[in-house]
Amino acid sequence: MWGTATIAISTREKLERARAASALLAQLSTTAKNELLLGIADALEAHELEILHANAEDIELANLSGAMADRLLLTPQRIDEMAKAVRDVVALPDPVNEVLEEWTRPNGLLIRKIRVPLGVVGIIYESRPNVTVDAATLALKTGNAVVLRGGKEAARSNERLAEIMSGVSGMPAGAIELLDCGTRETVQDLIRARGLVDVVIPRGGPALISHVMENALVPVIETGAGNCHIFVDESADFEMASRIVLNAKTQRPSVCNAAEKLLVHSGIAADFVPRIVRELTNAGVEVRGDAEVCSLAIDVKPATKEDWAEEYLRLCIAIHIVRDTDEAIAHINRYSTKHSESIVTAEESNARKFLGLVDSAAVYWNASTRFTDGGEFGFGVEMGVSTQKLHCRGPFALRELTSSKYQIIGIGQVRS
Amino acid sequence: MWGTATIAISTREKLERARAASALLAQLSTTAKNELLLGIADALEAHELEILHANAEDIELANLSGAMADRLLLTPQRIDEMAKAVRDVVALPDPVNEVLEEWTRPNGLLIRKIRVPLGVVGIIYESRPNVTVDAATLALKTGNAVVLRGGKEAARSNERLAEIMSGVSGMPAGAIELLDCGTRETVQDLIRARGLVDVVIPRGGPALISHVMENALVPVIETGAGNCHIFVDESADFEMASRIVLNAKTQRPSVCNAAEKLLVHSGIAADFVPRIVRELTNAGVEVRGDAEVCSLAIDVKPATKEDWAEEYLRLCIAIHIVRDTDEAIAHINRYSTKHSESIVTAEESNARKFLGLVDSAAVYWNASTRFTDGGEFGFGVEMGVSTQKLHCRGPFALRELTSSKYQIIGIGQVRS
Numbered sequence: 001m002w003g004t005a006t007i008a009i010s011t012r013e014k015l016e017r018a019r020a021a022s023a024l025l026a027q028l029s030t031t032a033k034n035e036l037l038l039g040i041a042d043a044l045e046a047h048e049l050e051i052l053h054a055n056a057e058d059i060e061l062a063n064l065s066g067a068m069a070d071r072l073l074l075t076p077q078r079i080d081e082m083a084k085a086v087r088d089v090v091a092l093p094d095p096v097n098e099v100l101e102e103w104t105r106p107n108g109l110l111i112r113k114i115r116v117p118l119g120v121v122g123i124i125y126e127s128r129p130n131v132t133v134d135a136a137t138l139a140l141k142t143g144n145a146v147v148l149r150g151g152k153e154a155a156r157s158n159e160r161l162a163e164i165m166s167g168v169s170g171m172p173a174g175a176i177e178l179l180d181c182g183t184r185e186t187v188q189d190l191i192r193a194r195g196l197v198d199v200v201i202p203r204g205g206p207a208l209i210s211h212v213m214e215n216a217l218v219p220v221i222e223t224g225a226g227n228c229h230i231f232v233d234e235s236a237d238f239e240m241a242s243r244i245v246l247n248a249k250t251q252r253p254s255v256c257n258a259a260e261k262l263l264v265h266s267g268i269a270a271d272f273v274p275r276i277v278r279e280l281t282n283a284g285v286e287v288r289g290d291a292e293v294c295s296l297a298i299d300v301k302p303a304t305k306e307d308w309a310e311e312y313l314r315l316c317i318a319i320h321i322v323r324d325t326d327e328a329i330a331h332i333n334r335y336s337t338k339h340s341e342s343i344v345t346a347e348e349s350n351a352r353k354f355l356g357l358v359d360s361a362a363v364y365w366n367a368s369t370r371f372t373d374g375g376e377f378g379f380g381v382e383m384g385v386s387t388q389k390l391h392c393r394g395p396f397a398l399r400e401l402t403s404s405k406y407q408i409i410g411i412g413q414v415r416s
Numbered sequence: 417m418w419g420t421a422t423i424a425i426s427t428r429e430k431l432e433r434a435r436a437a438s439a440l441l442a443q444l445s446t447t448a449k450n451e452l453l454l455g456i457a458d459a460l461e462a463h464e465l466e467i468l469h470a471n472a473e474d475i476e477l478a479n480l481s482g483a484m485a486d487r488l489l490l491t492p493q494r495i496d497e498m499a500k501a502v503r504d505v506v507a508l509p510d511p512v513n514e515v516l517e518e519w520t521r522p523n524g525l526l527i528r529k530i531r532v533p534l535g536v537v538g539i540i541y542e543s544r545p546n547v548t549v550d551a552a553t554l555a556l557k558t559g560n561a562v563v564l565r566g567g568k569e570a571a572r573s574n575e576r577l578a579e580i581m582s583g584v585s586g587m588p589a590g591a592i593e594l595l596d597c598g599t600r601e602t603v604q605d606l607i608r609a610r611g612l613v614d615v616v617i618p619r620g621g622p623a624l625i626s627h628v629m630e631n632a633l634v635p636v637i638e639t640g641a642g643n644c645h646i647f648v649d650e651s652a653d654f655e656m657a658s659r660i661v662l663n664a665k666t667q668r669p670s671v672c673n674a675a676e677k678l679l680v681h682s683g684i685a686a687d688f689v690p691r692i693v694r695e696l697t698n699a700g701v702e703v704r705g706d707a708e709v710c711s712l713a714i715d716v717k718p719a720t721k722e723d724w725a726e727e728y729l730r731l732c733i734a735i736h737i738v739r740d741t742d743e744a745i746a747h748i749n750r751y752s753t754k755h756s757e758s759i760v761t762a763e764e765s766n767a768r769k770f771l772g773l774v775d776s777a778a779v780y781w782n783a784s785t786r787f788t789d790g791g792e793f794g795f796g797v798e799m800g801v802s803t804q805k806l807h808c809r810g811p812f813a814l815r816e817l818t819s820s821k822y823q824i825i826g827i828g829q830v831r832s
Contacts, residue, residue, distance in 0.1 A: 023749070023773070023775070026775075027772065027773070103794065105792070105793075105794055109783060109787060111793060111794075118805050118806070119775070119805060194629065198804075198805045198806070199805070199806055213610065213633060214633055217629060217630055219635070219636075219638075219804055219805075219806040219807075220635075221806075222635075237828070240828040243828060243830055244828065244830055246830075247830030247831060248830075251830070251831055333439070351825075355823045355825075356443065357439070357443070359439070359442075359535070360821070361821065361822060362821075362822040362824060363821065363822070363823055363824070364824045364825075364826065365823075365824070365825045365826065366825070366826045366827055366828050366829075367525060367824055367825075367826030367827075367828070367829045367830075368829065368830040368831050370830070370831035371525060371824060371829070371831055372822075376521070376831065377521075377527060377822075378519065378521055378527075388614075388635055389534050389535060389614045389615070389635075389819035390534070390614070390615055390635040390637075390806065390807045390819070391635075391806045391807040392820075393819050393820050393821060393822075394820075394821075394822045395822075403805035403806070403809050404808075404809050404810075405776070405777065405778075405779065405809060405810075406777060406778040406779070406788075406793075406809075406810045407771045407779055407781075408778060408779070408780045408781070408783055408787060409767075409771075409780075409781045409782070409783070410780065410781065410782045410783030411782055411783075412653070412656040412659060412660065412782050412783070413782075413783045413784065413787070414659055414660055414662075414663035414664075414667070414783075414784040414786070415663060415667055415784050415786035415787055415792065
């Protein structure tokens with residue numbers, strides 16, 4: 001079952017190397033894997049100047065500005081942080097070989113379910129070069145080979161980082177493969193390599209995610225799109241509601257767990273809407289709203305039908321008035337991307353209903369949606385936030401980079 | 417995010433009804449779901465004559481013979497068995513709402529991971545009408561809506577069964593939707609309905625599975641292909657090895673956990689191969705083999721390169737001689753479909769190596785591969801056998817028809 005015949009030879013060779021490496025990596029002890037990780041951390045520090053040099057070339061060629069340039073930029077401090085992040089992964093527990101369940105059947109068969117690596121994990125990502133190290137590190141810790149396909153802007157940085165990691169003493173050939181980012185064909189090859197790749201995880205914007213979901217022949221973990229909602233119920237403490245809305249919208253507006261929509265109970269709209277619009281506007285947020293919201297506050301632009309489904313990823317929010325919790329839940333289940341939603345309420349029954357009926361990966365009562373994050377959940381690291389229901393849902397990290405296997409031990413039993 | 421625009425209207429309406437039903441089903445108590453299941457069991461018995469009548473029409477139109485006709489046939493006894501199987505599901509534990517994990521973060525946030533239904537589960541299957549009831553029953557028990565797309569031969573039987581189940585008192589409209597089996601478009605629509613369908617499970621032959629894997633835009637659980645191997649090691653007890661090989665090959669050759677390949681250690685080939693070839697031949701099995709096998713026994717046809725990857729699903733087996741456990745493992749990892757493989761050996765170190773390094777869903781030591789089955793594993797039921805690594809691997813049943821969700825409870829926390 002060696003993939004499809006249409007994969008470019010250079011990519012196929014890399015995938016086959018990764019496949020071969022995955023068999024070796026799956027058998028490494030936790031100690032051996034941690035030694036490789038420590039080797040990566042040391043090597044990143046030892047090659048700091050080379051990394052900075054490669055990154056400077058990327059920066060010059062990319063000719064970006066503002067947030068885009070900042071995402072691409074590496075500094076001595078950022079390289080130190082990358083190395084530190086690798087050492088943090090060393091300290092985390094290794095999920096591989098964990099016995100998940102074990103039982104004996106009436107016929108004497110002993111059945112054991114153990115955790116095993118996924119095998120070959122493909123990651124497709126955009127400009128941030130630290131993902132190269134993050135993804136490789138998490139894959140390695142869980143005994144997987146990783147195939148990386150980064151963004152064109154970071155080509156030289158990623159190449160240098162992958163070379164440095166692959167060059168660590170004892171690293172199996174093929175454990176970390178970097179695909180050519182100069183052509184879209186490598187994305188196609190990676191997501192269609194059935195039999196060679198066990199899962200592809202796209203990390204990036206909506207266009208990338210959609211492309212992967214629509215074209216992949218291998219299993220995918222869908223990540224990241226977040227049209228997140230906050231519902232301020234009639235009984236909400238206004239001060240708490242303001243704090244949560246401002247935090248969820250403005251603390252880091254470009255990320256998937258930032259709030260994009262605000263629903264307000266009609267019973268408090270006349271009081272709460274003018275207040276929150278003023279606070280949002282003061283924080284530099286563009287506010288859009290339905291007709292009722294526009295009638296209650298100045299500086300609000302009318303929202304169009306498209307607004308309710310859009311993920312702005314910038315300082316913009318749309319406000320909609322609802323009559324009760326049921327209407328808030330219906331609106332969210334219709335328009336959200338099933339990432340993170342929060343209710344602010346003093347009424348426990350409404351909170352319970354919201355937590356039960358909102359069909360999203362993470363549902364909050366009286367907290368900011370910004371907490372949907374592997375680090376904030378206490379996982380130590382994060383590979384992404386799954387918005388699908390298969391395999392894992394919500395922030396995921398080491399355990400979700402594993403599969404399982406049944407080992408069955410008998411004394412000659414046959415089926416009758 | 418309502419699917420794609422290209423779905424036929426009749427199918428879209430069914431999928432949207434299923435989507436709406438899934439929200440209701442997810443909230444039903446275990447008792448309520450069990451009442452619906454008991455209603456199904458009673459209704460199947462009450463409408464036995466109608467079911468038999470519809471089935472007789474299918475049988476007449478299909479004009480099949482032998483095993484194919486038998487797969488399609490319903491009898492009073494088989495309907496009783498279907499009803500009994502439904503009642504068995506009532507007795508199984510309901511996995512929904514199980515608290516999988518719960519912890520409190522240093523900032524006071526309480527994080528709870530609970531088990532929730534997947535939502536809308538699509539099943540594509542072939543001629544056996546009992547799958548209509550099986551699949552609907554397992555979906556219902558786990559709070560999912562089910563969309564069924566059965567085979568054309570069983571059209572009338574499936575329609576009648578779906579109608580009977582949908583007509584049970586209290587069954588939410590849309591809980592069980594049956595798509596038109598007269599056109600291939602309904603398969604395409606089902607597997608491409610992103611946003612409406614949470615997972616598709618194909619149950620059938622290799623052509624069906626491949627088609628679904630290659631064309632689906634929604635997450636899929638790949639099932640069923642089984643090119644299963646048995647490796648008879650040098651230290652194997654011949655009597656045990658024979659019993660296991662004969663059972664795995666002949667007890668039910670048309671199923672995915674039947675053995676298709678036999679690997680024999682070179683040290684015992686001269687003694688064991690003639691014996692097992694004779695036994696297999698006596699049991700009506702066509703035996704193929706590599707050059708060495710052909711030189712050791714009569715009645716063996718030379719195996720071609722294609723044989724090693726083929727899933728025969730009939731009374732045929734191919735035998736290959738290997739020098740040691742490592743070569744057996746390498747051969748299996750190259751050619752198997754990662755379903756079930758068994759080693760017969762008295763040498764524990766070889767067994768451990770085999771169980772560790774063979775990259776398949778179920779790996780056996782001294783037992784028949786025929787045990788890879790939800791019932792045999794003790795799950796009470798089975799939805800299929802996953803041969804992929806994402807979400808679940810090996811036989812899967814109720815728990816694997818669920819996802820999870822994070823509920824986070826705060827007192828106004830925001831992220832700093």
